[in-house]
Amino acid sequence: MPRSEIVHESFLRRVTARDFPSGKAPEPGLSAADAVRLYRAQCLSRALDRQSRAMQKAGQGYYTIGSSGHEGMAAVAHAARPTDMAFLHYRDAAFQIARADQVPGQDMCRDMLLSFACAAEDPISGGRHKVLGSKALTIPPQTSTIASHLPKAVGAAFSLGLARRHPPEHRALAEDAIILCSFGDASANHSTAQGALNTASWTAYQGLPLPLLFVCEDNGIGISTRTPNGWIKASQAARPGVRYFAADGLDLYQTFAVAAEAADYVRRCRKPAFLHLRMVRLYGHAGADLPTTYMAREEVEAEEANDPLLHSVRLLDLAGALAPDQALAIYTETLDRVAQVAAEVVTRPRLRTAAEVMESLIPPARPCAARNGPGPEARAEAFGADLKAMDEPQPMSRLLNWALTDLMVTHPEIVLMGEDVGRKGGVYGVTQKLFTRFGAGRVMDTLLDEQSILGLGIGMAHNGFLPVPEIQFLAYLHNAEDQLRGEAATLPFFSRGQFSNPMVVRIAGLGYQKGFGGHFHNDNSLAVLRDIPGLILACPSRGAEAAMMLRECVRLAREDQRVVVFLEPIALYPMRDLHRDKDGLWMDHYPAPDQRIGFGTVGTQGTGRDLAIITYGNGVYLSHQAEPALRAAGIDLRIVDLRWLAPLPEAAIRAAAQDCAAVLVVDECRRSGNLSEALMTLLADHPCKARLTAEDSFIATGPAYAATLPSAQGIVTAALALLR
Known part of the structure; x- marks a missing residue:
């Protein structure tokens, strides 16, 4: 017999016989009516778990990780408010059900069953996944998270204090x-959880407001590992700055009393707390898992003998709130x-086509x-003496600094x-003077943890801010890439666009730093960013373009609610000259603040039709260096600057190359898994094409820093060979 049936039959038998597990008397705090409501939420959570297994067996449902044993979370929901944003563990159906009881017009029974059935009418994900979540209940959707939601919870909590001082336009x-x-x-134990807990402690230790309640549901096992x-x-009771609370999660009354105390502490003191609840896990990990x-x-x-529903019936009886037969x-x-x-x-329609599935990849635009x-006055105050310097051409790093200031x-x-x-x-001076210009509330030095940096951005975006987190080097992103892939980019997808976390992530990256850093500071692979659905990846090549593209990236985030990565080529930050020392040909004047380069607009320099x-x-930059030698060889060429690397502006690329006799793709990233592969596929119909890429290698430090990368001479050689 399945364990779910064994637990069910045991409950029926033991309640009838008044055979309850031992435990304490009910603690004060819950009224009889509230206690009965919470018990009803627990029963609905249990019934949904049983039904999910029946649906899966019948081929009508698709997900059976349930909440049985964790029904005490109903009391935690009762201790909080429906306006308190909750990032939930996937075993927290009872929390969502109990919270729904606080908000009129909710039907959690039907809503959750629609989710189990992957029905297109599922109000949170539209049939894309079985997720907990509800816009009306302030619960952003989560899937099978391994603590990846904790960093953004820290960010959302931090945003609350900042919003008191600087309320954002779209405050939520x-x-x-x-x-x-x-x-x-x-x-x-996951590094993401440890990082978030450490960040909360680090923040609170400095006296900064962080009203966050961590709730650890301790059932003593992770799938099969004790x-x-x-x-x-x-590991948690003595963490600096985070107050520890503990309760028996099987005891509805005690859980509410302790959770209410913890929530009140967090709300009054604006400090984080850790609520440790003892639970049991019933039925195993999921439907196919056999714990025996x-x-x-x-x-x-x-x-199973410690079934929390049995404890609840015992406590309700002792409190005089509900008789066992009732x-x-x-x-x-x-x-x-x-x-x-x-x-x-189970008769309701499900998603069928790719277009239906992908409909919520891109969040809706919002009014701004x-x-x-x-x-003029605000600019004069912000820029000071820098206004006079705008009369002269400047390198990319300074133009980016001015663009950030204007924005x-x-x-x-x-x-x-x-x-x-x-x-x-900043390491390269791009954010110089911004701290002085705008203060610590808008320019924040974070701890050294990329997961926490991105989590801070995601969480703040939940509350209407427009975060611009910086990852110091592209190679450092790999420590935290799931915050973009598994959290930021999936939010509109799993919420039908009801939730979004728009932001612009600035990353210094790519190669060509002369003799510095090796592969940690020169990373030439974009694969991890290009395959995230819905994410926009932008990369400028010179200063004026960088300023105008950054403005467009901010517009995309602010108005269209997009997640944007703005990749800044490190080697071009200080670049001044193109062909010879002090020619100044790679510097630009600062473009007027209203000038932008539109999303998907490629840049074309030259009108040549040979190449x-x-x-x-x-x-x-390298192609412009190669241009004189190519023209001297009689080749009339044009240089097409992609600018927008994901999604690729395919129509614009084809239009830019269609009337040329030959096409040379120059990709500074590795040959495998990067942009050149997609471009060669896009141009498959072109009769004369070739690609020049970096080698499939890490980058060396010292004189060989560019040995594995394309060069100006390499471009000349490849172009001449192609045209021959």
């Missing part, structure tokens, strides 16, 4: 709100009601207040964050 959370995030004991007894308390294959039967049966009737009536609703839900750019003057919801971006002004060189970033 109440001024006195707190943030909750829940997770399992196994996930607490959590050492006492580990969670030992890796646990002794006696151990499994001991967990509790049993609620349980069986709930099972019947869920089965009836499920019979109708008109911003006419910074006025921050225009849009007060923009917040910069990253390692060394504040007082130091089109299609490239980006450093490749544009």
Whole structure:
């Protein structure tokens, strides 16, 4: 017999016989009516778990990781407010059900069954996944997270304090709100969880507001791997700046009392807390998991004997809130009601086509207040003496700095964050003076943890800010790429565009730094960014273009709610000269603040029809260096600067190359897995084409820094060979 049936039959038998597990008397705090409501939420959560297994067996449902054993989370929901944003563990159906009871017009039974059935009418994901989440309940959707939601919970909590001082235009959370995030004991060991907990502690230790309640649901096991007894308390109880609370999650009354105390502490003190709840896991990890294959039967049966629903019936009886026979009737009536609703839900339409699935990849545009750019007085105050320097051409790094200044003057919801971006002004000086111009509330030096930097941005975007997090080097992104792939980019997809986290991530990257850093500071692979659905990847090649593209990236985030990565070529930051020393040909004047380069617009220099060189970033610079030698060889050429690397502006690329006799793709990234592959496929019909790429190698330090990369001479050689 399946464990779900064993637990069910045991519940019926033991309630009828008044055979309850031992435990404490009910603690004060819950009224009889509230306690009964929470028990009903627990019963609905259990009934949904049972129904999900029946649906899967019948081929009508597709996901069975349930919440059985974790029904105590209903009491945590009751201790918080519906306006407190909650990032939930996937075993928290009882939390969402109990919260729905606080908000009129909710039907969690039908909504969750629609999600189980992957029905297109599922109100949160539209049939794309079985997720917890609800716009009305302030619960962003989460899938099978391994603590990847904790960094953004820290960011959302941090945003609450900042929003009190600088309310953003699209503020989403109440001024006195707190943030909750829940997770399992196994996930607490993940580096993402450890980073988020450390960041919360680091922030609170400095006295900064961070109203965040961590809720660890400790059932003692992660799939089949045991959590050492006492580990969670030992590792969390003394964390600096984070107050520790603990309760028996099987005890509805005690869980509410302790959760209410913890939530009140977080709300009043604006400090983080850690709520440690003892739970049990019933039915195994998921529908196909058999716990008796890796646990002794006696151990499994001991967990089942501690069924939290049995504890709730005992406590309700002792409190005089509900007699056992009444509790049993609620349980069986709930099972019947869920089965009836499920019979109708499984007939509802499901997604069928690629277009239907992909409909929510891109979030909807949102109305924004008109911003006419910074006025003369505001600009004069922000720029100071730099205004006079705008009369002269400047390298990319300085033009980016001025673009950021203009954007921050225009849009007060923009917040910069990253390692060394504040007082130091960035490793390469791109953010110099911004800390002085805008203060610590808008230019933040973070701790050294890329997951926390991106999580801070994602969380702040949940509350209406427009974050501009900086990853110091492209190679450092790999420590945190799932924050973009698994969290930021998936949010509109799994919420039908109801939630979004728009931001512009600045990353210094690519190669050609002379003799510095090796592969950690010269990373020439974009594969990890180019294959994230919905993400925009932009890469400028010279200063004026960088300023105008950055403005467009901010517009895309602010108005279209997009997640944008702005990749800045490190080697071109200080570049002044093109062909000879002090020719100044790679510097630009600062473009007027209202000038932008539109999304998907490629840049074409020259009108030659013999050869089109299609490239980006450093490749544009090298192609211009190669141009005189090619023209001397009688080749009339044009240089096509892609600018927008994901999604590729395919029509514009074809149009830029269609009337040329030959096409040379110059890709400074590695031959495998990068842009040149997509471009060669796009140009498959062109009769004369070739590509010049970097080798499939890491980059060396010292004199060989460019040995594996395309060069100006390499472009000349490749072009001549192609045309021959």
